Amino acid sequence: MRYRHFQELLELVNTKTDRKTVALVRAEDPHALEAVAEVTREGLVTPLLIGNREAIHQTAEQISFAITDDQILDAEDPESAASLGVQTVREGRADFLMKGKLETSQMLRPVVNKATGLGLGGVMSHVAVNEIPAYHKLLLTTDGGMLPYPTLEQKKSIIENAVKVMRKLGCDMPKVCVLAASETPNPKMPESMEALALKEMNQKGEIGDCIVEGPISFDLAMVKERAVVKNYQSPCAGDADILLVPNIHAGNILGKSLTEMAHAKMAGLIVGAKCPIVLTSRGSSAEEKFNSLMLACIVSG
Amino acid sequence: MRYRHFQELLELVNTKTDRKTVALVRAEDPHALEAVAEVTREGLVTPLLIGNREAIHQTAEQISFAITDDQILDAEDPESAASLGVQTVREGRADFLMKGKLETSQMLRPVVNKATGLGLGGVMSHVAVNEIPAYHKLLLTTDGGMLPYPTLEQKKSIIENAVKVMRKLGCDMPKVCVLAASETPNPKMPESMEALALKEMNQKGEIGDCIVEGPISFDLAMVKERAVVKNYQSPCAGDADILLVPNIHAGNILGKSLTEMAHAKMAGLIVGAKCPIVLTSRGSSAEEKFNSLMLACIVSG
Numbered sequence: 001m002r003y004r005h006f007q008e009l010l011e012l013v014n015t016k017t018d019r020k021t022v023a024l025v026r027a028e029d030p031h032a033l034e035a036v037a038e039v040t041r042e043g044l045v046t047p048l049l050i051g052n053r054e055a056i057h058q059t060a061e062q063i064s065f066a067i068t069d070d071q072i073l074d075a076e077d078p079e080s081a082a083s084l085g086v087q088t089v090r091e092g093r094a095d096f097l098m099k100g101k102l103e104t105s106q107m108l109r110p111v112v113n114k115a116t117g118l119g120l121g122g123v124m125s126h127v128a129v130n131e132i133p134a135y136h137k138l139l140l141t142t143d144g145g146m147l148p149y150p151t152l153e154q155k156k157s158i159i160e161n162a163v164k165v166m167r168k169l170g171c172d173m174p175k176v177c178v179l180a181a182s183e184t185p186n187p188k189m190p191e192s193m194e195a196l197a198l199k200e201m202n203q204k205g206e207i208g209d210c211i212v213e214g215p216i217s218f219d220l221a222m223v224k225e226r227a228v229v230k231n232y233q234s235p236c237a238g239d240a241d242i243l244l245v246p247n248i249h250a251g252n253i254l255g256k257s258l259t260e261m262a263h264a265k266m267a268g269l270i271v272g273a274k275c276p277i278v279l280t281s282r283g284s285s286a287e288e289k290f291n292s293l294m295l296a297c298i299v300s301g
Numbered sequence: 302m303r304y305r306h307f308q309e310l311l312e313l314v315n316t317k318t319d320r321k322t323v324a325l326v327r328a329e330d331p332h333a334l335e336a337v338a339e340v341t342r343e344g345l346v347t348p349l350l351i352g353n354r355e356a357i358h359q360t361a362e363q364i365s366f367a368i369t370d371d372q373i374l375d376a377e378d379p380e381s382a383a384s385l386g387v388q389t390v391r392e393g394r395a396d397f398l399m400k401g402k403l404e405t406s407q408m409l410r411p412v413v414n415k416a417t418g419l420g421l422g423g424v425m426s427h428v429a430v431n432e433i434p435a436y437h438k439l440l441l442t443t444d445g446g447m448l449p450y451p452t453l454e455q456k457k458s459i460i461e462n463a464v465k466v467m468r469k470l471g472c473d474m475p476k477v478c479v480l481a482a483s484e485t486p487n488p489k490m491p492e493s494m495e496a497l498a499l500k501e502m503n504q505k506g507e508i509g510d511c512i513v514e515g516p517i518s519f520d521l522a523m524v525k526e527r528a529v530v531k532n533y534q535s536p537c538a539g540d541a542d543i544l545l546v547p548n549i550h551a552g553n554i555l556g557k558s559l560t561e562m563a564h565a566k567m568a569g570l571i572v573g574a575k576c577p578i579v580l581t582s583r584g585s586s587a588e589e590k591f592n593s594l595m596l597a598c599i600v601s602g
Binding site: 132134135144145148179180181182188189191217218219222223226229230245246247248249250251252253254256257258259260261262263264282283 | 531
């Protein structure tokens with residue numbers, strides 16, 4: 001990964017990709033619409049606003065976002081708005097989705113529909129890209145938001161999803177560290193044995209386009225000096241591009257620790273479907289929403 | 302918790318507790334002996350050095366630590382050194398133990414011996430006290446090092462062990478946050494249901510001398526503004542004294558994230574036995590060893 005700051009990704013979007021269309025599902029949400037307004041003003045996206053036409057016009061007016069009537073697609077309830085969003089992606093009218101004023105489960109239901117959804121056969125997973133002042137490059141952490149307790153096969157898919165994101169960011173052979181409490185495989189800790197299994201799959205070519213290391217502790221993955229002191233040898237030591245966490249709790253705790261205590265900036269996406277999905281929450285900062293939309297532009301490219 | 306910096310604990314040790322005796326097991330370890338030398342010079346402890354007499358003298362000379370022959374207790378191998386260490390505590394000749402040049406499992410075997418060990422009937426657990434620049438007070442995290450997958454009953458004991466440590470640090474009614482990915486109890490996530498159960502035990506008086514909140518996410522536990530935005534009400538919100546993590550992986554990842562990315566200083570101990578046990582590793586900084594020894598002085602008081 002050659003980039004260290006989200007600011008550099010802004011240049012990447014501006015120079016490398018065409019302007020994308022984001023379908024904002026239930027756009028009558030001031031926080032989400034504000035974020036879409038900002039990336040629209042930056043010239044990154046064309047907005048397609050799905051929901052109650054009148055409510056969307058009102059919300060846009062509140063936040064001084066100039067929109068035209070033909071940028072709105074009518075949908076009266078959350079379910080039909082989500083379905084319409086999925087349809088716009090399938091028809092090529094939108095490049096990616098963003099969740100507005102509806103529940104995550106309502107947003108994802110039509111996405112995962114086998115017949116009419118956006119699935120690609122593999123799993124969908126959450127990726128967070130983090131800009132951490134104490135780290136020398138952008139770091140992807142996964143999965144702290146989608147699959148609570150992934151199986152070994154699902155972890156393989158989570159890695160593959162993350163690797164695809166990194167390749168879109170120009171990192172062709174990302175270093176994947178499968179985290180555990182220790183670097184010693186321990187049969188009493190299934191996470192550590194699965195980490196070893198993932199490393200072996202990578203060595204056999206069953207997980208491609210990346211270098212997988214594991215089990216490995218956070219400090220060995222992130223700080224070269226720690227690896228030197230412990231005489232731990234790995235091309236990934238101190239240079240992780242992707243951290244795979246054991247489960248959703250570890251992932252959520254790590255992500256929040258980085259943003260709240262280590263002053264990290266974050267962008268989050270659901271990936272693994274035909275297009276990325278931006279699922280920020282009311283608690284997300286405006287900057288996080290902006291960065292997530294920017295990342296979606298790159299990933300959907 | 303009224304303290305924010307380890308420096309303040311140094312004053313607490315100096316003013317509030319008598320000088321403690323630390324039994325360093327297999328003292329012929331330059332890193333551990335150096336740490337003991339430093340706290341000895343600060344006047345915090347009296348050292349009792351267990352191991353090969355000649356090797357200890359040599360090591361002490363290497364690091365210019367002036368010791369006398371009567372500060373050494375002879376033990377030829379790791380097993381007998383650990384047993385002798387335990388015996389010195391049982392006989393009141395030492396106040397707490399520190400691991401030197403031996404494996405953790407060798408150190409703990411005589412400690413957990415039912416007949417001749419240091420058990421108190423409950424579980425032994427690992428506590429880390431963290432000084433985090435982005436947090437307004439010292440924070441205890443547990444258990445990232447001892448019990449890999451604690452049961453509900455063990456989690457109760459882990460909380461009780463941590464509360465005892467906090468009370469030694471002058472925090473009489475610590476706020477305990479039982480971490481999970483979300484603040485909503487979810488039957489599909491056993492960690493979150495156990496967190497709720499621990500909160501209910503606390504409300505019924507089965508876990509005393511503290512306020513337990515859970516399930517709660519890291520950001521709600523640590524940052525008041527996040528709780529305000531989410532309209533989340535709890536006396537613990539943004540003001541956690543103790544974080545209980547779901548398992549050893551989450552605990553290790555969180556601890557390393559705090560020290561390596563959030564510039565936290567750390568002190569670690571095994572507690573729940575008759576005396577605390579300092580188990581630092583070769584990878585621990587000199588400062589971490591010093592802080593851990595200082596914490597042990599307070600906790601064994």
